[in-house]
Amino acid sequence: xxxxxxxxxxxxxxxxxxxxxxxxxxxxxxxxxxxxxxxxxxxxxxxxxxxxxxxxxxxxxxxxxxxxxxxxxxxxxxxxxxxxxxxxxxxxxxxxxxxxxxxxxxxxxxxxxxxxxxxxxxxxxxxxxxxxxxxxxxxxxxxxxxxxxxxxxxxxxxxxxxxxxxxxxxxxxxxxxxxxxxxxxxxxxxxxxxxxxxxxxxxxxxxxxxxxxxxxxxxxxxxxxxxxxxxxxxxxxxxxxxxxxxxxxxxxxxxxxxxxxxxxxxxxxxxxxxxxxxxxxxxxxxxxxxxxxxxxxxxxxxxxxxxxxxxxxxxxxxxxxxxxxxxxxxxxxxxxxxxxxxx
Ligand code: CP3
Numbered sequence: 208x209x210x211x212x213x214x215x216x217x218x219x220x221x222x223x224x225x226x227x228x229x230x231x232x233x234x235x236x237x238x239x240x241x242x243x244x245x246x247x248x249x250x251x252x253x254x255x256x257x258x259x260x261x262x263x264x265x266x267x268x269x270x271x272x273x274x275x276x277x278x279x280x281x282x283x284x285x286x287x288x289x290x291x292x293x294x295x296x297x298x299x300x301x302x303x304x305x306x307x308x309x310x311x312x313x314x315x316x317x318x319x320x321x322x323x324x325x326x327x328x329x330x331x332x333x334x335x336x337x338x339x340x341x342x343x344x345x346x347x348x349x350x351x352x353x354x355x356x357x358x359x360x361x362x363x364x365x366x367x368x369x370x371x372x373x374x375x376x377x378x379x380x381x382x383x384x385x386x387x388x389x390x391x392x393x394x395x396x397x398x399x400x401x402x403x404x405x406x407x408x409x410x411x412x413x414x415x416x417x418x419x420x421x422x423x424x425x426x427x428x429x430x431x432x433x434x435x436x437x438x439x440x441x442x443x444x445x446x447x448x449x450x451x452x453x454x455x456x457x458x459x460x461x462x463x464x465x466x467x468x469x470x471x472x473x474x475x476x477x478x479x480x481x482x483x484x485x486x487x488x489x490x491x492x493x494x495x496x497x498x499x500x501x502x503x504x505x506x507x508x509x510x511x512x513x514x515x516x517x518x519x520x521x522x523x524x525x526x527x528x529x530x531x532x533x534x535x536x537x538x539x540x541x542x543x544x545x546x547x548x549x550x
Contacts, residue, residue, distance in 0.1 A: 212274045212342040215488050215520045216405055216444045216466045223546055224513075224521045225273035227344070228538070229448075229469075230528030231266040232278050235535065238265050249294040250286065253279045254325040260332035267341055269535070270542055274342040275333060277398070279326050281348030281409055284390055285357050287322040289315040304360025306368070308379045314357075318390045320397065330401035342405060345398035349410035349449075350387035350428040357383070366412050373424065380424075388428045392435035395443070399436070405444035407469065408432065411527075413459075414451015414471075425449060426462035433464050446490060450527065454478065460486050472497075472526030476515035488520035493541070495525050501537040509544050 212225040233239055242262055246252045253259060263278040282300050286292040290313075291303045305311050333343055347353075351369075359368040373380040395406050413425045429447060436443050448469030449459045456468060460483070470479055470491035483489055497508040512523070523545050529538075 210273070210340055210342045210404060212522060213404055213444060215522050216446070218488060218520050220518070220520050224516070224523040225342075226523040226542060226545055227272045227274035227276065228266075228525050228529050229276070230525075231270075231272060231276065232262045233529055234531040235529055235533040236265055236269070238269070249280070250283070250292065253283060254322075256325050256328040256332055259325070259329040260336070263329065263333045264336055267337065270538055272341070272542075274344050275337060276344040276346065276407070277326070277330060277333070277403065279329070279346075281346070281353055282356060283323060283326065284318070284347060284353055284387070284394060285314075287319045287394075288317075288386065288390060289313065289319070290357060299362045300356060302356060302360045304368070305358050305383070306360075306372075308376060311379055311383060314383070314386060316386055316389075318393055320393075323394065323397070327397055327401040330398060330403055334402045343403050344446075345395065345403035345406040347391045347394050347406070347408060347432075349408050349413070349425065350384045350391060350432075351413065351416070351424040352409060352411045353387055353391075354380070354383055354424075355412050366415050370415070370420075373420065384424060384428050388431045388435070392432045395432070395436050396439045399440045399443055405446065405466075406436075407446040407448055408465075410447070410449045410452075412451070413449035414453065418455070421452070421455060422458075422462070425452075426459055429463045429465075437464075448490075454482075457482050457486065467520075467522065469524065470526060474526075476511060480515050480519070484516060484519045484521070488522065489516060490522040490524045492524070492526040495527050495530050495533070498525065498537055498541060499530050499533045501534065501540065505537060505541065506544060509541060510548070513545065513548050 215221050259278045263275050267275050282292050293301050355366040355369040358372050444466045446467045447465035450471045452459050467488040467490050472492050472494035497505050
C-alpha cells in the first residue's frame with residue numbers, strides 16, 4: 208500500500224486529506240517537554256538519535272497523523288558549516304553574525320556530514336517504529352531563510368541585515384547562497400538515503416523580498432537544490448513552503464519543480480484553489496492562532512479550507528508551526544473534524 212501522503216504528492220485527490228502539522232513535535236506536548244528536560248540544550252536533543260526519534264514519534268502516537276517530520280532544526284546546516292549556533296531559552300537562535308566579507312570566509316564551503324550523522328541515524332530509528340501508512344518527512348531551510356539567520360546572528364525584524372547585505376555585497380551574498388544550495392542539496396540527498404519518504408523546503412522569509420530579489424534569492428536557489436537532489440534521487444518528492452509569497456506562488460511553481468506547495472494562512476482560498484491547486488497539490492493552511500483559540504473560530508476555519516480544496520489533491524496542515532500554548536484537545540478536535548467531514 209502506498210502511503211496516503213505520498214499518493215497526494217503524486218497528484219491524487221484523497222477523499223480524506225492526509226494530515227500533519229508543522230512543529231507537531233514541540234513544547235505544546237507535555238511528553239515533549241519531559242524529554243526536552245533530559246538534554247542541556249536544544250541542539251543536544253537534535254543530535255541525540257534516541258531522544259530525537261522518540262520526539263519525532265510522539266505526535267504520531269498521540270494523534271495518529273499521516274506523516275512524521277524528522278525532529279531537528281533548519282539551523283543544523285550553519286552549524287555543520289562551522290558557524291557557532293545555540294538556542295537560548297525564550298530568545299530563539301543565536302549565531303555568530305556574518306556581518307562582513309571576512310566573517311563569510313570563515314564559513315566552510317562544504318557540510319561536515321560527521322556533525323550531521325546523528326540526524327541520519329535518527330531517520331533510521333524512526334523508520335523502524337513508524338506505522339507503514341505514515342510517511343516520514345525530512346526537511347531543510349531554503350538558502351534565503353537560512354542566510355537571514357546566518358547574517359543577522361539570529362531572528363531579525365523584516366530580515367533587514369540579510370537584505371542589506373544582499374544589496375551592498377551582492378557578490379559575497381551570492382557566494383553564501385551558492386554554499387547553501389550545495390549544502391542543502393547534499394543534506395537532503397543524505398536524508399533520502401537514510402530513508403525519508405519526502406522532504407519539505409522551508410522558506411519562512413520568502414515573503415519579505417521585492418520581485419527581482421524573490422526570483423534571485425528564493426526561486427532560483429530552491430530550483431537548483433531540487434535539480435541537484437533529483438540527479439541522485441530521481442523520484443524525490445519535495446514540498447516547497449514559500450511563506451508569505453502570496454500571489455507570487457504561481458511564479459514560484461513555474462520556477463521551482465516542487466511536487467506540492469505549502470500555503471500560509473494569509474492566502475485567499477479562492478486564489479489558492481484556482482491559481483495554485485490547479486497546478487500542484489496544496490498543503491495548509493489553517494491559521495495556527497485559530498488552532499490555539501479553538502471553538503467556533505477553529506471549526507469555521509477548518510470548514511472553509513476543506514470546502515476550498517476538497518476537489519483536488521490536498522494535504523491538511525497549518526499555515527505555519529503549532530504555537531506553544533496550543534491545547535492538545537484542539538488538535539484532537541481538528542483531526543476529528545477533518546476526518547469526519549470528508550465527502
Ligand atoms: O516541525 C517539526 O515538528 C520538526 C522540527 C522543526 C523544528 N524547527 C523544531 C524546533 C522544524 C521543521 C523546524 C524548522 C525551523 N526552525 C524553521 C522553519 C519553519 C518556521 O518555523 O518558520 C525556522 C525558521 C527555524 C529556526 C528556529 N528554531 C527558531 C526561530 C526557533 C526559536 C523559536 C521557537 O519556536 O522556539 C527554533 C527552535 C525550535 N525548533 C524549537 C523546536 C521544537 C523550540 C525549541 C525548544 O523546544 O526549546
